[in-house]
Amino acid sequence: MSQLPLRAQLASALGRTAATLSRATGRGDGSVIGGRVGLLLEPDLLRKLATEKKLALVSATNGKTTTTRLIASALQELGEVATNAFGANMPAGHVSALSSQKSAPYGVLEVDEKYLPEVLSTTEAGVVTLMNLSRDQMDRAAEIWLLAQKWRRALAGKPAHVIANCDDPLVTWGASTAARVTWVAGGQRWHEDSWCCPECGGPLDRAEGMINADWACRECTFSRPEPDWILDGEDAVDPRGNRWRLDLQLPGVANRSNAVMALATAAAFGLDPQRALPRLREVTSVAGRYTTVERNGRVMKLLLAKNPAGWLEAFDVTRAERPIILSVNAQGPDGRDTSWLWDVDYRILSGRHVYVTGERRLDLALRLDVAGVRFTLVDNFGQAVAALPPGEIDVIANYTAFQSIRTEFGRAV
């Protein structure tokens, strides 16, 4: 039976009703409105819902939704898991997730980077998984050095067991005040936000060539901690030195990195890779990311990329022989500022058939022109698809552009 006080039970039940109405009327997936209603009636609801569960919080600039999904899949090996699978990663989404699966003994919550201190202090989660920090939608998000500073303050003095990517210097700095840290060499491809030491501002020296190379500050003692887990090519290496071939269905090095983080997190719950890994291999697509959709013989591989580091990861799983459609919007959730397009190195697309669309297609067109990449500008996504012959097509879009493609082609997950 639920241990929740009566008022919290009522708030939670009314929230679920609102969520059902939202879904039934086609206004959304219900995960935010349900939580908002609940929180309005009982501001302490998240804390109350959380006390009944063993919780992991998952935060990063990129890969939060996927890693949350991977961890949740792994923990199902242990029992029922409550999770915010659709990326509703602020407290209303957390309330909604936890109250919709109230009997679940485990919870895995994706948490927006800014909200991590608040959600950690409210839920007193036992495990916190931190992957990466890079520039992202700065017209509305916090500056990342400041963000890492807030993580440090939030983790200091807490009993939480932190699982952190030690290949990201800013994440390492953000996590290093925690009482207990498992360091994961999960790799870092995007280096443009970590040339300088977060501790003293001095230059960081790093070995070139490998995604999880050693790094150290030239001017102070801050350096990469010894990793407990390592992503080594296609394999995860656990703290005992055992090697696990990942063999994921999700593509690319970014997902192998997410998977090693998930294995280390599962281990913090006492679940070994032998049992966790088969669960990770079952995951094929996450909230539409990596989904394939088809229309008239055109097989489109959908990739979401919201910021420069995300584009770098997306390019990694596209294929040079396929045509590619790029779609960029600049609505609220995308960030209204398109400056980040200039931080992406598009020259990798040279020689491919590139179609450019989205509400801010002219920003992208000029960006590609300056990069010397030839492209075709089209008014909408459908035009690009119609212009291409049957076959496989790569698609990279940012947030609202991606959602509108999914709406057009169905919301199959």
Add this chain to the structure above:
Amino acid sequence: MQSSLRIVWIYPDLLSTYGDQGNVLVLEQRARSRGIPVEIVHVRSSDPVPDQGDIYLIGGGEDRPQILGAERLRRDGGLHRAIQRGASLLAVCAGYQIMGSVFGGEEGQPVPGIGLLDISSSRGERRSVGELAAEVDPSLGLPTLTGFENHMGVTALGPGVTPLSRTLIGTGNGDGTEGCFAGKIIGTYLHGPALARNPALADLLLRWAVGPLPQIDDTWYDRLRNERLDAVLKP
């Protein structure tokens, strides 16, 4: 006599928060399209700033990198020597504030700048985020300025500089003007790829370095400019 145009990007490791690379790429492309050979020099904050460059660029950044950048530039002295030699400079956002006598630090505390522009900056009440459009000082002969700003700074201009523009939309310096110029130094709050939205400003920097320039195809620049200006200026 050096053969190629030297574009020096100062401290991309500290001050390149949002698309600042765009200004480098646009200058490079617009010079190369005219047959001008270009050499790009990236100067990390641990390295000395060369004083033999033609055009210097410095970008935006968070509070701590801004303070570090100012300290290092002051200690280094290379940029000052380059400006005395007649080099030109585009300073953006945090980089713009650094060029003045003082700017606001993490807690709003005054931090000394490097004194290349007669301006002083402080931390304002609220963050200015959004599209900006402004009419450029007629003496420069440039079309309407367009771009995106994201800063908390308020900048007071001294008698040694001229406002770059008068704002139609947006905050800029905070007094109805945006940016400033003096000699061959231009400062602006338009962050990131300001030159992508304002190719005439890029050409001004190039002309200061190499003299008159032939016309090039500006189709994509013009389409983007027109779309952005329409988006903010048309009711």
